[in-house]
Amino acid sequence: MSELMHLIYASKATIDFSDKDIVELLTNARKNNNSLNVTGILLFDKGSFLQVLEGKEETVSNLFKNISNDKRHSNIVKIIAESIPERHFNDWSMGYATISRSELEKIEGMNDFFKGSTCLADIDKGRAKKILAAYANGRWRIE
């Protein structure tokens, strides 16, 4: 039986991400996570990432290992890794703090987390939502 887990981490960008870099990151990660059946959310604000990954235990653990080796970020802090009864996210998407609403609507997979409307409210209550709410209030910025 394949058990579901989620893993939540925060990290610090090591390069200056341009808008183009962000869109590239989003496109690649979305494709990759889709093929792995990994759902969740990646948030980027002022050089700091927070990501929730949901999927089969082995898939998520391996993916996190690969992510940890990615040179585009460092100071990776694992916040939570635990079993879950079901997924809280339908797909994998990204939130980018400094994007404008008009740009946001053009990009597939870009969510409105930082624009404060539906994204956070749509997530089922539980650990991931609570940690995302903490992030929305300025917590878990890794320096």
Added chain:
Amino acid sequence: MNISVEYSHAFQPIIDIETRRIISYEVLLRGKNNEPPGTVFGHIGRENLMAFDQVSRERAIKLAVNLGINCSLNLNFTPGAILFELGKYVEETLVVAQQQGLEANQLIVEVTESEAINTTSALQSVLNKLRRTGVVIAIDDFGAGYAGLNLLTDVQPDLIKLDMHLLRDIDKNGARQSIVRAISDICIDLGIDVLAEGVETKEEFEFLKKQGIVLYQGYLFAKPGFECLPSVPIQYYED
């Protein structure tokens, strides 16, 4: 197991002042005429304790359902009962709850810390297994005895119940205030809900509200109701 002692249960409400609802009732063991739990335990040998607790929990679930419960139910488990056969008692409790028409996420498993847990890694793996069923995991009496901050490095529950001694006269006690502030802060970071248990005075309640605590249980709101599900006066819900 042959236990002749007669017993029953009381239920104490837990409220959420934000959603203005009773979110759960904690199950409390009582004698058949509402005597305190000690009078029941006095009749049960140590060797039967875990098995008795289980029978008692299952009976409490049936009673709560008969009383028309439509929120969650907090049930106490010792760490030993959680670890026993890798969570067998919790799984059996869940089966009974589901037979009675409750959902897994209506069961709040309170890990009651009466003794040191030397096997946090074992507890961690059993709790993780239980998480898959959808039950909610709570740590009781947090901040007292063995249920301290170090426990959170291995086990991150969904909910902690602050030990009532930390809350007593908190409006007048700086050390308690700063400890509760620190615990609340940690719980925001880790996505853990904080419940203030054993709140007795309006002053304690007012202080805790200012700290952002939204979950409460205690005499101020409602005493445990013997074989009934007490309500809470509307004045305690935030306006």
